[in-house]
Each structure stands twice: as C-alpha cells, then as structure tokens.
Amino acid sequence: MVAKIFILAFLNVALAQELDQLDELIDHLSKNYGSKIGLLTPSNYASVKRILPDGVKPVYVEHEQDLTKMVLNGSIVAALVSGLPEKKYHDALHIFSSNLVTMHSFLMAPDLSTDYPHGNSENLSTYHLSLAINAAQSKMQLKGIDLQLAIKNAPKQLIQAHTCKEDDQTQFAVPNKREAVGLLRDILDSQEIRVLAQGPADWGINDGNYLLDPPVGFYPDFLEAVVDEFKNLSGPDKELYGQIKIRRIFSNKSPFPWYYLFNGTAHLTEPYFILDAPYAGSGKPCTRDDQCLETETGYEKCTGYCRHASRPRYIMLRSSCTSLGTDSKFYTKRNSRESGGSSNSGLVVLIVLLVVFVAGLAGLLKYQELLETFK
Numbered sequence: 001m002v003a004k005i006f007i008l009a010f011l012n013v014a015l016a017q018e019l020d021q022l023d024e025l026i027d028h029l030s031k032n033y034g035s036k037i038g039l040l041t042p043s044n045y046a047s048v049k050r051i052l053p054d055g056v057k058p059v060y061v062e063h064e065q066d067l068t069k070m071v072l073n074g075s076i077v078a079a080l081v082s083g084l085p086e087k088k089y090h091d092a093l094h095i096f097s098s099n100l101v102t103m104h105s106f107l108m109a110p111d112l113s114t115d116y117p118h119g120n121s122e123n124l125s126t127y128h129l130s131l132a133i134n135a136a137q138s139k140m141q142l143k144g145i146d147l148q149l150a151i152k153n154a155p156k157q158l159i160q161a162h163t164c165k166e167d168d169q170t171q172f173a174v175p176n177k178r179e180a181v182g183l184l185r186d187i188l189d190s191q192e193i194r195v196l197a198q199g200p201a202d203w204g205i206n207d208g209n210y211l212l213d214p215p216v217g218f219y220p221d222f223l224e225a226v227v228d229e230f231k232n233l234s235g236p237d238k239e240l241y242g243q244i245k246i247r248r249i250f251s252n253k254s255p256f257p258w259y260y261l262f263n264g265t266a267h268l269t270e271p272y273f274i275l276d277a278p279y280a281g282s283g284k285p286c287t288r289d290d291q292c293l294e295t296e297t298g299y300e301k302c303t304g305y306c307r308h309a310s311r312p313r314y315i316m317l318r319s320s321c322t323s324l325g326t327d328s329k330f331y332t333k334r335n336s337r338e339s340g341g342s343s344n345s346g347l348v349v350l351i352v353l354l355v356v357f358v359a360g361l362a363g364l365l366k367y368q369e370l371l372e373t374f375k
C-alpha cells in the first residue's frame with residue numbers, strides 16, 4: 001500500500017516535470033513527436049524553426065491571451081512569442097529565451113530595377129519614403145524614446161539591434177517637401193500614412209492590443225513616435241512635412257496581401273514585421289499568372305493567389321533600418337507552486353518523498369500522516 005502511494009507520487013512528480021529551460025524543452029519535444037507549440041504568426045515560427053526538433057506541430061492562435069490559456073490548460077506544450085506575455089500571467093508560467101534575436105522593421109515595396117522587376121515605379125516609388133522613414137526612426141532611437149516606451153509598456157524587453165547608425169543624421173538627407181515623389185508625395189498630399197498591419201489582434205496590452213481604439217502598447221506607441229518625428233522632418237529648404245495621420249490597413253488573410261504595398265493600398269508596413277521570415281509571393285487573388293507580379297524568374301504562379309518560391313523578405317521587399325530586436329521567448333506551464341520554480345524542485349520533492357517512504361517503512365510515521373504528506 002505504502003509502496004503504491006510512493007509510486008503514484010513518483011509518477012505525479014515525473015509527469016509534472018518543469019520545462020523551464022530551453023534544453024529541457026527541446027529534449028521534451030524530440031522525445032514527444034507531434035508535440036504542439038503555439039505561435040501568433042507563421043513568421044514567428046519561421047524565425048525559430050531551425051532550433052526546434054523535427055515533428056513539432058505549430059499551432060497558430062490570433063490573440064496572445066488564448067495562447068496563454070492553451071499553455072495553462074495543456075493543449076499546447078509551449079508558446080513562442082517575440083515579446084513577453086502580460087504581467088498577470090508571469091507567476092503561472094516559466095518564461096525563457098529561445099536565444100534567438102529576431103529583427104523587426106518597416107517593410108515597403110522595392111523600386112523597379114533589374115534586380116527588382118516586381119518593384120514599384122513612378123507615383124508608387126518608395127525611395128523617398130524610405131529616406132524619410134529611416135530619418136524619422138533614427139531620430140526617435142537617438143533620443144532613446146524606444147527604450148522609454150519599453151519601460152512605459154513593461155514587461156517589454158527591447159534588444160537594440162540596429163542596422164543603421166543613429167548618431168549621424170546626415171545619412172538620411174530627406175527630400176524637400178515640394179520635391180518629394182512617389183509614395184512620400186502621396187503621404188504629404190493626403191496627410192495620411194497608410195500602414196499595412198497584421199490583425200487586428202490582441203498581443204497583450206504590453207506589446208499591442210489592436211482590438212482597442214486607439215490601440216495600446218509598445219508597438220502602437222513606437223509607430224506614433226516615428227510618425228511624430230516624421231511630421232517634423234524637413235529637407236534642405238526647411239519646410240516641415242507637417243500633419244500626418246496614421247491609418248492602419250489590417251489583414252488576417254493568408255497568404256498575407258503584400259500586394260497592398262505594390263498597388264498603393266498601403267505605403268509601408270507596421271514596424272513590427274519580422275525581417276528574417278520568408279516571402280512567398282504578393283498574395284494577390286488571381287485566375288491567371290499574368291495577373292501577378294513579374295519577378296526575375298517570370299510571373300509569380302497563380303494558384304488562386306499569386307505565389308512564388310520562398311525568398312528572404314529582405315531580398316524581395318525594401319526594409320527600413322531595423323526598428324528593434326526581440327529575444328523570442330518560450331513559455332510553458334509552471335506546475336510547481338514555489339515562485340522560484342527551479343528545475344531542481346522535482347528532485348527535492350523526490351528526496352523528501354524518499355525520506356518519508358523510508359520513514360514510513362521503518363514505522364516512524366503513522367499511515368495517516370503519510371497520506372497527508374501526499375495531499
């Protein structure tokens with residue numbers, strides 16, 4: 001009887017194994033083929049896929065709270081986010097780094113050239129826009145506003161992974177307001193910047209809850225801070241760019257409608273887009289190949305949507321200087337009650353049980369007391 005209790009208790013501890021470190025999680029995933037990992041977008045998966053063992057099943061969930069609930073109710077083993085879950089869940093979770101830095105940036109269509117036969121031209125050109133966005137973003141970063149926003153929207157861990165130096169503002173000589181062409185012209189004339197966005201979704205009030213109007217969190221604040229700098233830009237003639245409103249063009253479509261960047265529906269994307277994710281075509285609905293964009297290997301293939309072989313985003317699109325880096329985090333359910341929750345806790349419980357078991361055998365404890373130990 002006592003032995004049976006011991007075995008049950010042992011199994012309980014063994015099953016409630018704490019996955020609180022990357023190597024333990026990877027080990028668990030490789031031993032449990034078909035384990036499910038929850039993510040917000042396929043891009044999040046693409047950026048960490050290389051460190052996951054074969055047979056892991058990605059599950060895409062739109063809102064971060066549902067992701068957390070699924071970790072807590074055991075329907076997925078772990079979640080992976082490029083931010084952090086909301087503070088209120090931290091006591092119930094183990095949160096640990098994937099040791100991979102994910103780079104984020106504003107993405108635009110490239111301009112037409114021999115390298116970019118699918119690019120934009122004339123009034124859709126993005127060259128002037130990219131100069132202005134890079135100038136505005138680097139001014140904001142130089143003031144340290146991105147860090148302030150991370151603190152304001154804590155918990156938000158920001159990794160300053162920048163592809164452009166911020167301390168030399170002459171690098172982004174922006175065009176005069178009167179001489180601006182392409183999509184920058186359209187923004188200045190319409191006093192509106194149309195931003196292609198994923199969602200609307202709730203990624204937590206710390207990262208961004210876009211279900212609220214106006215949205216709250218780090219990413220909405222980040223975009224606003226860049227646009228605030230954008231309004232104050234001027235070319236050599238000192239004429240200010242002036243008032244500009246943000247209009248988000250949300251999409252949850254799969255494939256993602258990148259063609260909005262190519263046909264003028266949106267000027268650029270949100271700053272949170274993952275740079276090291278694949279791009280597999282403009283995603284335009286179509287019935288024939290020749291309705292699609294022309295690329296260096298001919299038209300994209302029409303399979304209901306315009307698609308082509310996956311390429312790195314930075315090769316097919318124009319990226320701004322990187323906005324930020326994030327340390328993608330895994331989180332798993334915390335089973336142990338102590339807040340420390342180290343991986344040794346299971347071992348400690350086992351040792352205590354063993355002592356109790358031996359003591360029980362030796363008749364040092366009454367059976368009743370033994371049962372209470374296992375409650």
Ligand SMILES: *[C@@H]1O[C@H](CO)[C@@H](O)[C@H](O)[C@H]1NC(C)=O
Pocket residue numbers: 066069070073075
């Ligand atoms: C776990 O939570 C998710 C999100 O709330 C829910 O959709 C799912 O049905 C739950 N699964 C179980 C096994 O309780």
Ligand SMILES: *[C@@H]1O[C@H](CO)[C@@H](O)[C@H](O)[C@H]1NC(C)=O
Pocket residue numbers: 228229232
């Ligand atoms: C833009 O310029 C105005 C007027 O000089 C100033 O009040 C405002 O703080 C500036 N905004 C930013 C983001 O620098």
Ligand SMILES: *[C@@H]1O[C@H](CO)[C@@H](O)[C@H](O)[C@H]1NC(C)=O
Pocket residue numbers: 260263264265
């Ligand atoms: C771009 O595509 C969208 C969706 O198909 C369409 O509504 C819009 O009119 C197009 N814009 C231009 C400028 O062609």
Ligand SMILES: *[C@@H]1O[C@H](CO)[C@@H](O)[C@H](O)[C@H]1NC(C)=O
Pocket residue numbers: 123124186263264
């Ligand atoms: C670009 O020019 C075309 C043709 O002149 C026009 O239909 C389109 O609306 C313009 N697009 C933008 C974004 O200004």
